[in-house]
Amino acid sequence: MKKILCAVVAILLCVCGMTACTDTQTASEQYDIVTTVFPAYDFARAVAGDTLKIKMLITPGGEAHGFAPTLDDLAAVQGCKLFIYTGGPTDAWAAEQFRSGNLDTSRFSAFSMMDHADLLAIPESIEDHTHEHEEHAHDGEYDEHVWTSPANAIRLIEDICEELCVLYPAHADTFRTNATEYTASIRSCEAQMQEIVSNAHNKMLVFEDRFPFVYFCDYFGLSHTAAFGSCAGNTEVSAATLDTLINTIEDNNIPCVLHLEFSKMITADRIVEQTGCKKYEFHSYHNISQEDFDNGITYVDLMLRNIPVLKEALS
Template identity: 35%
Template sequence: MIKRFLTFFLAILLAASLAGCTDSEIADGAVVCSAFPEYDFARQICGDSADVVMLLPCGSEAHDFEPTAKDIKAVAAASLFIYNGGESEVWVERVLLSAGNVRSISLIDCCTSPLYVDGEDGREQDEHIWTSPKNATLMAEKIYNVLCEVFPGKKDVFESNYNALSAKLTALDNACTEMGYRMKGKTVIIGDRNPFGYLARDYGVEMMAAFHGCGHDSEPSAKELVSLIETAKENDADIVFYVDFSGGKIARTVASELENAKTEQLFSCHNVTAEDFMTKSYYDLMMQNISRIIGAEHAAD
């Protein structure tokens, strides 16, 4: 009986917590977010004081997302629409035109020193700004300020929650700084696309990936793959990383060419699984990334 009750109770909690990344009805006046980073910051700042939902379905790839009529309706009825902007969210402009006069903010300008990568239409800004806690701190600050404008009566609650979030992001920034010190002279091998350009630059972590940037190429060129394997051998790499939702095929190929190497996942944080949506935050996932990258340093020693 107790076991059945616990199973039923956990199922209710799961359904409730996944309201932001499923086909559930979205209440009018919600804070609607395009993807996980902005969703996570908004939900932590709002707490129980506002409905916060995410349009991107859990477990899906942001580059492949196309909004439905229900999504457009939700944005039109939102108190605030928060989106990152960039190549993966070209659909936002269409949605805002259809939604009409809705308050919205883009976060991509929170990066004061943008990186540029090769895209389908030439050079474009790397949109993965949240992978650096320095940018994430500015994103959270912008979200907090606009939420206070939209819901002025809830400013005291927002301020308390924002201060707690800010403290976590500061701790994350410090942890990344320490990671940079510990990884000096090491190269992180990523048998995948590399969304961590801002993390690598801001904290001095050398990374080499199978792809340049995060283009839609399905496979790296033979030359790129050989170069990655050679670099991995030169660095005595015991871990080859892959990025969530990619499957890790290329990482396994690279690892197979190394002695006793294994593969391990890093979290890009643009989206999460349904399970992680319920239990983890941006902070949690980034701390896991740090732990795994530092673990690669120990594995190589």
């Protein structure tokens, strides 16, 4: 049965490769590393440099949550040597493919980012409190956005580096040099953020809806308020939650409300209207725009973008 399935997949891939696929990354292309989210792609790219071929499955500018792999994507994963994924809800499809045997994990190394960090629970959100008679949506679940803490990012890069050194021993020296340089850049950004936090009077960040920053806030000892813990699928903020966000900003003299990349800023705009505070993007590195992707923007570049925002938000 498996053989027949393989043959069908192979035929489909051939047909696709010969005809309609205008995508430059056709299914016949082989990749050394395949990743789901941007941080995994960025860390692997930083370590591998030009030596390896890497594919990010989630399209730049696309919504990371709710991503569903195509047949080409699955073929790319099956053909790679290292597959890096979050291990959380973003790529729950991968775990499902492993379980069902559709993806044969004996033929590549599967690297779950959540297996390489000390996990934190999804924090309680305002929406949890405004629906206090219902069970909390995320009780007992760990948050998957481990990469938002610089310490976790460094550990992930070092662990990805070691994994690649085993898979491609001829390039080990290059990988280790690249990893050392890249983690040094992250440490430099982390030090700038630490200085801002140390000098800040306000230690609270307020987010309009989603909150994938529990690891970031925990690392820097910052408190936080957001409509939703983690990345809720539904980002429709209730009237009661909007009131709580507005009261929090007014009561604590919070200078700005933060929103994620690609946000429609519906809630942020209403908060700005009612409080006169400012709004800024605080990048979660979840995914990047097509323009940033084409320009080779890195995790470190996005950290550098976040630094002045952090300063403003904690002023």
